[in-house]
Amino acid sequence: MAVTVRIPTTLRPLSGGNATVQVEGGTLREVLTALDAAHPGFKDRLFDEQGNQRRFVNLFVADDDARYLQGLDTPVPAGETVSIIPAVAGG
Amino acid sequence: MATFRDLLAAAKATITEIDTASAEARIAVGGVAVLDVREPDEHAEGALIGALHIPRGHLEAQVEGRLTDKNAPVIVYCAGGVRSAFAAKTLGELGYTNVLSMAGGFGKWKDEGRLWKAPASLTPEQSNRYKRHLLLPEVGVEGQAKLLGSKVLLLGAGGLGSPAALYLAAAGVGTIGIVDMDEVDASNLQRQILHNIDRVGDRKVDSAKKTLTALNPDVNVVCYDTRLSAENIIDIITGYDVIVDGADNFPSRYLLNDASVKLGIPVVHGSIFRFEGMVSVFHPKLGPTYRDMVPEPPPAELAPSCAEAGVLGVLPGIVGSIQALEAIKVLLGLGEPLIGRILAVDTTEMSFRVFNLRPDPTNPVTWENRDRIEVRELDGLCAPWLSTH
Numbered sequence: 001m002a003v004t005v006r007i008p009t010t011l012r013p014l015s016g017g018n019a020t021v022q023v024e025g026g027t028l029r030e031v032l033t034a035l036d037a038a039h040p041g042f043k044d045r046l047f048d049e050q051g052n053q054r055r056f057v058n059l060f061v062a063d064d065d066a067r068y069l070q071g072l073d074t075p076v077p078a079g080e081t082v083s084i085i086p087a088v089a090g091g
Numbered sequence: 092m093a094t095f096r097d098l099l100a101a102a103k104a105t106i107t108e109i110d111t112a113s114a115e116a117r118i119a120v121g122g123v124a125v126l127d128v129r130e131p132d133e134h135a136e137g138a139l140i141g142a143l144h145i146p147r148g149h150l151e152a153q154v155e156g157r158l159t160d161k162n163a164p165v166i167v168y169c170a171g172g173v174r175s176a177f178a179a180k181t182l183g184e185l186g187y188t189n190v191l192s193m194a195g196g197f198g199k200w201k202d203e204g205r206l207w208k209a210p211a212s213l214t215p216e217q218s219n220r221y222k223r224h225l226l227l228p229e230v231g232v233e234g235q236a237k238l239l240g241s242k243v244l245l246l247g248a249g250g251l252g253s254p255a256a257l258y259l260a261a262a263g264v265g266t267i268g269i270v271d272m273d274e275v276d277a278s279n280l281q282r283q284i285l286h287n288i289d290r291v292g293d294r295k296v297d298s299a300k301k302t303l304t305a306l307n308p309d310v311n312v313v314c315y316d317t318r319l320s321a322e323n324i325i326d327i328i329t330g331y332d333v334i335v336d337g338a339d340n341f342p343s344r345y346l347l348n349d350a351s352v353k354l355g356i357p358v359v360h361g362s363i364f365r366f367e368g369m370v371s372v373f374h375p376k377l378g379p380t381y382r383d384m385v386p387e388p389p390p391a392e393l394a395p396s397c398a399e400a401g402v403l404g405v406l407p408g409i410v411g412s413i414q415a416l417e418a419i420k421v422l423l424g425l426g427e428p429l430i431g432r433i434l435a436v437d438t439t440e441m442s443f444r445v446f447n448l449r450p451d452p453t454n455p456v457t458w459e460n461r462d463r464i465e466v467r468e469l470d471g472l473c474a475p476w477l478s479t480h
Contacts, residue, residue: 008367008437009364009365009366009367009439010367019437019439045393054389055385055386055387056386056387056389057389058384058385058446060446063445063447065446065447065448065449067449067451068451083435083446085369085433085435085446086389086394087341087385087388087389087394088362088363088364089338089339089340089341089344089362089388089394089396090339090362090363090364090396090397090402091247091250091251091252091336091337091338091361091362091363091397091407
């Protein structure tokens with residue numbers, strides 16, 4: 001069973017306008033790599049040159065911040081939702 | 092026909108009395124509700140601390156809504172112990188099983204030098220204006236008086252600051268500070284509802300003050316017609332109870348974070364972009380703060396501003412209103428503010444999702460390190476400054 005990735009409006013141009021994308025993967029890294037394979041461009045926005053999570057993007061597995069779980073190695077059970085929440089500053 | 096003495100004797104035969112010393116000891120232990128059944132003018136002159144006030148004439152109609160657990164202990168008092176005896180009898184008839192009438196009442200309590208205070212009071216105009224708040228037991232006169240004595244600082248009188256300021260002023264927050272260095276532009280009016288077409292070209296803080304004082308003359312609006320900087324931020328924010336962050340750029344948000352953590356002032360964060368927004372409460376003493384959520388800002392090319400990328404005008408109305416509500420919750424200690432949680436609003440699908448935030452163990456800008464935090468101008472990666480000693 002696939003994992004659902006929620007795409008913020010800022011990144012929807014990369015996902016063909018879709019608010020959610022279904023991909024396969026057992027860890028957060030695998031899920032996001034699969035997302036980039038299906039919709040190229042996500043990797044640049046989410047990972048830095050060393051392949052680490054960018055510090056201005058929050059990734060949540062279910063309700064929890066992956067940075068304080070196991071980072072990109074956080075297991076993502078089938079059927080779970082991954083949410084990408086980029087920092088915005090508008091007011 | 093029964094006389095007053097007969098009725099009182101009959102009431103006292105069915106109730107349990109407690110003397111003032113025992114009542115004081117019982118209240119100190121906790122877990123007991125204290126009910127004052129005197130008239131409003133008597134209550135206004137002084138009451139037991141934390142007592143619930145329901146005049147005896149309203150007792151039957153109101154008590155079940157205010158004391159919901161009929162098996163919980165209640166100490167009821169009046170001025171001398173007569174009305175409380177009748178009230179205790181009535182409470183028994185309503186099914187309250189653990190009611191004690193305080194013999195001697197407030198008069199004896201006060202004469203014996205036990206602790207009491209004059210409850211908060213409102214003017215008749217205020218009692219009318221805030222009637223809908225006063226009907227909420229969670230707010231009441233005490234809470235309303237607290238709001239009137241509270242100070243909230245708004246960073247920005249723009250998209251988020253407009254609805255937040257309007258609702259905070261309407262709610263009767265007594266002092267509202269506004270920091271904004273801009274003037275009103277016609278392109279603001281699509282969302283910045285503090286301002287109007289006659290004010291185009293005016294200073295935003297002046298326009299805000301006019302709107303807010305016209306809405307509620309109880310509110311003292313303090314204007315800071317300046318750019319928030321490392322030099323002035325500590326002076327500006329000191330003394331405020333809560334800060335509502337409606338800034339429109341990352342460096343201001345980091346600057347506010349560092350100064351507010353240093354002083355321990357809670358910040359109600361709101362940020363918006365196009366159709367999406369976020370709200371959280373960064374309480375330096377109780378939970379994670381802005382740097383825990385966003386360790387560093389995105390590069391400019393990945394984070395266009397609303398001025399560049401647009402924003403739906405209603406969105407800041409929603410997000411700013413939620414910020415005002417969270418500010419009031421923090422001020423009144425009401426409910427569960429968004430401390431350690433972030434609300435993400437996506438208005439395209441109209442979803443409201445709440446995610447958990449945690450303190451970042453590598454973030455040095457914490458309440459514990461407050462003496463080492465140096466508030467300096469920030470740009471680029473907005474890295475924090477801490478003294479080494």
